[in-house]
Amino acid sequence: MALDKEHVLVVGGSSGIGLGVAQALLEQGANVTLVGRTEQKLRAAKxxxxxxxxxxxxxxxxxxxxxxxAVFERCGAIDHLVITRGAVPLNAPIAALDLDAARSFIDLMVVSALALAKHAVPRLRRGGSITFTSGISKDKVGPGGSVVAAVAGAMGFVARALAVELAPTRVNVVSPGWVETPMWDEIAGAAKQQMWSDMGTRLPAGRVAKPADIAKAYTFLLGSELTTGIVLDIDGGHRLI
Ligand SMILES: NC(=O)c1ccc[n+]([C@@H]2O[C@H](COP(=O)([O-])OP(=O)(O)OC[C@H]3O[C@@H](n4cnc5c(N)ncnc54)[C@H](OP(=O)(O)O)[C@@H]3O)[C@@H](O)[C@H]2O)c1
Structure with a gap:
């Protein structure tokens, strides 16, 4: 199997895309360590x-x-780091933007990625990989989207810089469109199914993604020894409409 006995740390692996990635990694023979804040969600995922x-x-x-x-002290040596942690996007018109909320969101989405890369380095196999997560908000911009565009856009440039700095370790980004995950309970509540269905009819691919669809992009990047410093869009063509 492609990732036989490789050890992958999935930060955000207790839910949504990260849980789908963990499932796909296990199917390819890897061992996984899931990180999230909530013990109960981690237990349920396991x-x-x-x-x-x-x-x-x-x-x-x-x-x-x-x-x-402390995460890296506990997890020991790893072959790959995957980062899918995240929170409901911060959307606000610039005139009403709460800068403390913006700082917190940037801290979660960008600074924590830097912190994870920083502390991973001593434990990460040379020639292994780091894969960050971005999203369609870097491409489909609109009113209220300045902070999410900033964080989603930033990850591609972080990956390019680290791909050079950490070589031969590879550093890449997966950029999903809409994905059917628990995050949507907070974004749209009971309206989520209708929103996914409406978007599906507009997308060239004909449907919104499930975590298993997006997981294929991560497993490709982990295994592709000549792919580094790229942003892999897997959005059903959302960028084009
Ligand atoms: N779903 C989409 O449509 C979509 C589209 C484009 C991009 N994305 C991006 O994909 C990523 C994953 O989204 P998702 O939909 O899979 O979200 P999700 O189902 O809500 O999962 C988020 C994960 O992150 C963990 N997490 C959140 N804050 C954390 C923190 N401070 N420290 C450690 N773990 C933390 C959560 O566990 P705890 O809550 O227990 O900490 C959970 O495991 C996000 O970055 C999101 O922006 C999602």
Whole structure:
């Protein structure tokens, strides 16, 4: 199997895209360690993955550098780092933007990615990989979207710089369009199914993604030894409409 016995740390692996990535990695023979803040969500994810001791969990808030350091002390050597943690996008017109909320969102989405890369380096196999997550907000901009565009856009440039700095370790980004994940309960509540269905009819691909669709992009990047410094858009053509 492509990733036989490789150890992958999935930050955000207890839900949504990260959980889909963990499932796909297990199917390719990898062992995974899931990181999230909530013990109960981590326990539920481990049960759902049904892979016994091939799945470990560590509870940590990755906006706190001490907790990031502790994650890498606990997890030991890794072959790959995947980062899918995230929160509901911050949308606000610039005239009404709460700068403390903007700082917190940038801290979660950009600074924590830097902290994870920083503390991963001593534990990460040379020639392994780091994969960040961006999103369609870098491409489909609109009123209220300045902060999400900033964080989603930033990750491609972070990856390009680190791909050179950390070579031969590879550093890439996956950029999904809309994905059917629990985050949408907060974004749209009961309207989510209708929104996914309406978007599906507009998308060239004909439907909104499920986590398993997006997971294929991460497993490709982990295994592709000549791919580094790229942003892989997997959005059903959302950028084009
Ligand atoms: N879903 C979409 O349509 C979509 C589209 C484009 C891009 N994305 C991006 O994809 C990423 C994943 O989204 P998703 O939909 O899979 O979200 P999700 O289902 O809500 O999962 C988010 C994960 O991040 C963890 N997390 C959140 N804050 C954390 C923190 N401070 N420290 C450690 N872990 C933390 C959560 O666990 P805890 O809550 O227990 O911490 C959970 O495991 C996000 O960056 C999002 O912006 C999503």
């Amino acid at each position: 049960e759902r993955l049904e892979a016994g001791d091939r799945v470990s969990t560590i509870a940590a808030d990755v906006t706190d550098e001490n907790q990031v350091r």
